[in-house]
Each structure stands twice: as C-alpha cells, then as structure tokens.
Amino acid sequence: MKITIVGAGYVGLVSSACFAELGNHVVCVERDGARVAQLHEGIVPIHEPGLPELIARNLAAGRLAFTTDLAQGVRHAQLLFIAVGTPMAQDGSADLSQVLEVARAVGRHLSRFLVVANKSTVPVGTAQQVHSAIAHELAARRLARVPAFAVASNPEFLKEGAAVEDFMRPDRVVIGVPPGSAGTRAESLLRRAYAPFNRNHERMVVMDVKSAELTKYAANTLLATKISFMNDMAALADALGADIEQVRRGIGSDRRIGYDFIYAGLGYGGSCFPKDVAAICHTARAAGERLRVVEAVQAVNAGQPARFAERVLRHFGGSLEGRTIALWGLTFKPGTDDVREAPSRAIVRALVAAGAQVQAHDPLVHSLDQLMPDEPAAQRVRLEPHVRFCADPLAAARGADALVIATEWKIYRSPDLPALRRALRAPVVFDGRNLFDPQDMARAGFIYQGVGRGQER
Ligand SMILES: NC(=O)c1ccc[n+]([C@@H]2O[C@H](COP(=O)([O-])OP(=O)(O)OC[C@H]3O[C@@H](n4cnc5c(N)ncnc54)[C@H](O)[C@@H]3O)[C@@H](O)[C@H]2O)c1
Structure with a gap:
C-alpha cells in the first residue's frame, strides 16, 4: 500500500518506519528540512529503542523516503496520516494550526481519491474541520472534476520509550469513519493497512469519528486520573503515617484496579497528558459542561513538584543557600529523551530559586539547552551558573548535601549504597519515584524520604 505520513516526530517517525517494515511504501513528510537531511544521513533525531534499525533497513530497501515536499506526499498516497503536533x-x-495547515496543503494538491486519517490527538470536531479545510482549497482550484476524499480518525496510543513495540503490537487500533460511501472506502483501506496487526486476534475497534476523537482523550485522562488519585492518597498516607507503596500493592492486586499507573510520585509530565487533560477540560467548558474530576486531576498534578521541592527545603530549614543538591533523572519518564513538561524542570527551578547548586545526571539529557529547549534564553542564562551536568550518577552525588531522584531510570534502581553514602556529604535522599524501601535505606544509614511513605510530619 502507498502511505504518506505527515510529521516526523515520535508518532510520525515510528508509524512511518513500522508501516514500511510491513511492506508498504511510505513517504514521510516533515517541514523541518534539517531533520529530513539528518534522517537521510541515518541520524534519528529522537531516542526510541529499535527505531534507528527499522529506519535504516527500510530506507535501504527503498520502502521509506523522507521529504519536505507535501505535494509529493499527496501524489504518492492512497492513505495519508496526519501526525503533526x-x-x-x-x-x-x-x-x-499544524493540523489545519496540512489539511489546506492536501486540498491544494489532491488529484484523486484519498483517505486522510488523523493520528494527531485532536478534539472532537477536528475531522470535520480538516474536511472543510480540504474542501475549501479544492473549491478554490475550480477543477472540472473534484476528487473525492474521506477524513477518518485514527488516534495513536503508543508510549514513548516503547513506541515501536506498541505500534507493532497494539492493544487495539481505534478508527473513526464518517458515514457514506467515502467512509466505507476509508474503513476498508484502514482495515487493509492494519490487517498485519490483527493476525493473532482482531484488534480493530471501528466507530464514528467523534467517538474515536473522544476515545483518545478519555484514555489519556483516565490514566492521568489514576496518577493524580494516587498522589492525593499519598498526601493522606503521609499525614496519617501510612505507606502508599504498601497501599499500592494492596489495591493493585484487585484485577478491577490493576498495578499500572498507580505509582505515587512527582506527577505526570511529557508531551501528551498535560496538554490532553487541559484540552479535554477546555472542550468540556466550550460544550457547556465541566469535568470536575478531571479539573481536580490537573490541580493535584500541578502541585506535585512544588510540594516535593518544599519537602527538601523544609529539611534544610527553608533555605538552600550554600547547599549542593544532586539530581538524578531529568526526562519526564525513563526510556525517552523527551523533557516536555518534565517535573524535573520545576524541581531544578525551585532548588535554584532557594539558593542551591544542582549537580544533575540523566542518561540522555546533558545540558540546560536540552532540558529547557523551549524556555526563554534568559531563563537558561539565569540557571546556567547553578546547574552542572555530571557524567555518571555517583559523580552527581559527590559532595552534595542531599540527593533528589526525579526520574526512575533503571540505572538508579540498584545503586551501590555504601558508595553513594561515601559520595554524598550528608546521607540524605529525597526519592520522588519511591524506588527504595524506607527501612532498607534507614538500615543503610540514609535519611530517606519518598512520596506518601508516611513521613510528612
Ligand atoms: N509523543 C507521543 O507519545 C504521542 C502518543 C500518542 C499521540 N501523540 C499525538 O501525536 C501528535 C504528534 O506528536 P509527536 O510527539 O510525534 O509530535 P512531535 O512534535 O514530536 O512531531 C511533530 C512533527 O510534525 C512536524 N510538522 C508540523 N507541521 C508540519 C507540516 N505542516 N508538514 C510537515 N511536518 C510538520 C514538526 O516539525 C514535528 O517534527 C500529537 O498530537 C500528540 O498529542 C503523541
């Protein structure tokens, strides 16, 4: 099948490589020329396990091409996925704006039947807007024969850090198709594209377009809700002297609840949950509804990093002047290089604002430019003298008055505790991801605080 994917980010690159791997001919259109040039040289601009190998193999086999030319992409495809930000x-x-810009460009170049499927996470009604934008451009061309097209919804559920695996073995593939004959053609084309993923069992969930658009937000919002719920419970556990980790095991064993996404910690971050939770609240208000549970989820999450930084400050009597704090983990979760909305950023700002020097380590983030690419240069310049990036976790701990753990990378899970104790100036650990058992840490001679481990008072 001839497939075009617009956008070479986490979703677009992974989808392109995976569809090509299945034997399709894929053109991936990316507006950032430098990124396209990099990809042609075999440089993959994001960290995603297995992705460089897939891209190299399919480029070499001639099944995958990168271009900045959307017209070429439209000419190539039977099926075009929008995967922009x-x-x-x-x-x-x-x-x-990125989605509608692509829609208008599709309308400017469309010459035969095309199925446009939205993979970007978009509010209910966007497929309709994409349809109108394409139709508007087609009308402006005053063609003798106007080509037909259909706009479907195909929300993406992959997780960064396991994106290739998730794409190749999805729990489900949701497609929303419009009514009518164009919609029927869209459904059959999308079913064909995803047929290889259904060999083991049927994974397609076909529905109307609006429901598919809402499904993506409902999924992300429910996962965010689990996280904020546990952080709320963690605050109570702290106040009551209970241990949220024991509670987690106690409730996770209930199959109706499950163990996933019920870790207390610094809250959710990344490029999806924060914006998707905000967007669904906005959609609801625009529709005259309020999502009171979801608004509370947002509020709990927004307060988590500050609450944790506050705990560090309290330990040091309200000021970190003259203190050095080691910080392990900067990405919003392990396994990715994505720092968008990472809680570590708020922690760094709070620690520096309180007077600390920060010695940071992360397996993939090695500079302030990498950690805060989207923040004003002035902010980075302000932080620069106070943040030092270290080559390994123990180097970051050396001479520090305390260690803060912000991301649960595997390399932090079994530290050499005696060596860590020797490296730190004082054996104090604030664990924002509850990696360790408080009693074990106490036995190893550490003053240890996690989130919801019954230690707030
Ligand atoms: N990242 C995830 O884990 C994930 C998971 C599921 C869904 N999503 C959703 O998928 C969408 C894309 O997310 P992402 O993380 O891949 O974004 P991203 O920012 O990593 O990538 C988007 C890419 O699209 C390109 N682009 C923008 N406008 C373009 C245009 N007119 N023509 C060609 N290229 C264009 C950008 O330059 C960028 O490289 C978002 O809506 C996101 O919410 C993301």
Whole structure:
C-alpha cells in the first residue's frame, strides 16, 4: 500500500518506519528540512529503542523516503496520516494550526481519491474541520472534476520509550469513519493497512469519528486520573503515617484496579497528558459542561513538584543557600529523551530559586539547552551558573548535601549504597519515584524520604 505520513516526530517517525517494515511504501513528510537531511544521513533525531534499525533497513530497501515536499506526499498516497503536533494553546485548548495547515496543503494538491486519517490527538470536531479545510482549497482550484476524499480518525496510543513495540503490537487500533460511501472506502483501506496487526486476534475497534476523537482523550485522562488519585492518597498516607507503596500493592492486586499507573510520585509530565487533560477540560467548558474530576486531576498534578521541592527545603530549614543538591533523572519518564513538561524542570527551578547548586545526571539529557529547549534564553542564562551536568550518577552525588531522584531510570534502581553514602556529604535522599524501601535505606544509614511513605510530619 502507498502511505504518506505527515510529521516526523515520535508518532510520525515510528508509524512511518513500522508501516514500511510491513511492506508498504511510505513517504514521510516533515517541514523541518534539517531533520529530513539528518534522517537521510541515518541520524534519528529522537531516542526510541529499535527505531534507528527499522529506519535504516527500510530506507535501504527503498520502502521509506523522507521529504519536505507535501505535494509529493499527496501524489504518492492512497492513505495519508496526519501526525503533526497539537500543542497546548494559551487558553488550554489544543492548537490545531499544524493540523489545519496540512489539511489546506492536501486540498491544494489532491488529484484523486484519498483517505486522510488523523493520528494527531485532536478534539472532537477536528475531522470535520480538516474536511472543510480540504474542501475549501479544492473549491478554490475550480477543477472540472473534484476528487473525492474521506477524513477518518485514527488516534495513536503508543508510549514513548516503547513506541515501536506498541505500534507493532497494539492493544487495539481505534478508527473513526464518517458515514457514506467515502467512509466505507476509508474503513476498508484502514482495515487493509492494519490487517498485519490483527493476525493473532482482531484488534480493530471501528466507530464514528467523534467517538474515536473522544476515545483518545478519555484514555489519556483516565490514566492521568489514576496518577493524580494516587498522589492525593499519598498526601493522606503521609499525614496519617501510612505507606502508599504498601497501599499500592494492596489495591493493585484487585484485577478491577490493576498495578499500572498507580505509582505515587512527582506527577505526570511529557508531551501528551498535560496538554490532553487541559484540552479535554477546555472542550468540556466550550460544550457547556465541566469535568470536575478531571479539573481536580490537573490541580493535584500541578502541585506535585512544588510540594516535593518544599519537602527538601523544609529539611534544610527553608533555605538552600550554600547547599549542593544532586539530581538524578531529568526526562519526564525513563526510556525517552523527551523533557516536555518534565517535573524535573520545576524541581531544578525551585532548588535554584532557594539558593542551591544542582549537580544533575540523566542518561540522555546533558545540558540546560536540552532540558529547557523551549524556555526563554534568559531563563537558561539565569540557571546556567547553578546547574552542572555530571557524567555518571555517583559523580552527581559527590559532595552534595542531599540527593533528589526525579526520574526512575533503571540505572538508579540498584545503586551501590555504601558508595553513594561515601559520595554524598550528608546521607540524605529525597526519592520522588519511591524506588527504595524506607527501612532498607534507614538500615543503610540514609535519611530517606519518598512520596506518601508516611513521613510528612
Ligand atoms: N509523543 C507521543 O507519545 C504521542 C502518543 C500518542 C499521540 N501523540 C499525538 O501525536 C501528535 C504528534 O506528536 P509527536 O510527539 O510525534 O509530535 P512531535 O512534535 O514530536 O512531531 C511533530 C512533527 O510534525 C512536524 N510538522 C508540523 N507541521 C508540519 C507540516 N505542516 N508538514 C510537515 N511536518 C510538520 C514538526 O516539525 C514535528 O517534527 C500529537 O498530537 C500528540 O498529542 C503523541
């Protein structure tokens, strides 16, 4: 099948490589020329296990091509996926400008039947807007024969850090198709594209377009809710002297609840949950509804990093002047190089604002430019003298008055505790991801605080 994917980010690159691996001919269109040049040289601009090998293999086999030319992409495809960004706008809504720009360009170049499927996470009604934008451009061309097209919804559920695996073995493939004959053609084409993923069992969940668009937000919001719920419970556990980790095991064993996404910690971050939770709240308000549970989820999450930084400050009597704090983990979760909305950023800012020097380590983030690429240069310049990046975790701990753990990378899970104790100036660990058992840490001679381990008072 001839497939075009617009956007070479986490979703677009992974989808392109995986569809090509299955034997399709894929053109991936990316507006950033430097990124396309890199990809042609075999440099993969994001960290995703297994992705470089897939891209190299399919480029060599001639099944995958990268271009900045959307017209070429439109000419090539029977099926075109939109996988561009939908960042948060000022008012919390999803900014659809990238999606609609692609739609208009498709309308300018369309010459035969095409199925356009939205993989970007977009609010209910976006497929309709994409349809109108394409139709508007087609009308402006005053063609003798206007080509037909259909706009479907195909939300993506892959997780960064396991994106290739998730794409190749999805729990489900949700597609939303419009009514009518164009919609029927869209469904059959999408079913064909995803047929290889259904060999073991049927994974397609076919529905109307609006429901598919809402499904993606409902999924992310429910996962975010589990996290904020546990952080709320963790605050109570701290106040009551209970241990949220024991509670987690106690409730996770209930199959109706499950063990996933019920870790207390610094809260969710990344490029999806924060903006998607904000967007669904915005959508609800625009529709005259309020999502009171989800608004609370947002509020709990927004307070987590500050609450944790506050705990560090309290330990040092309210000021970190003259103190050095080691910080392990900067990405928003392990296994990815993504730092968008990472809680570590708020922690770094809070520690420096309180007077600390920060010695940071992360397996993939090695500079402030990498950690805060989207923040004003002035902010980075302000932080620069106070943040030092270290080559390994023990180097970051050396001479520090305390260690803060912000991301649960595997390399932090079994530290050489005696060596860590020797490296730190004082054996104090603030664990924002609850990696260790408080009693074990106490036995090893550490003053140890986690999240919800019954230690707030
Ligand atoms: N990252 C994830 O884990 C994930 C998972 C599921 C869904 N999503 C959703 O998928 C969408 C994409 O996310 P992402 O993380 O891949 O974004 P990203 O920012 O990593 O990549 C988007 C890419 O699209 C390119 N682009 C923008 N406008 C373009 C245009 N007109 N023509 C060609 N290229 C263009 C950008 O230059 C960028 O490289 C978002 O809506 C996101 O919410 C993301």
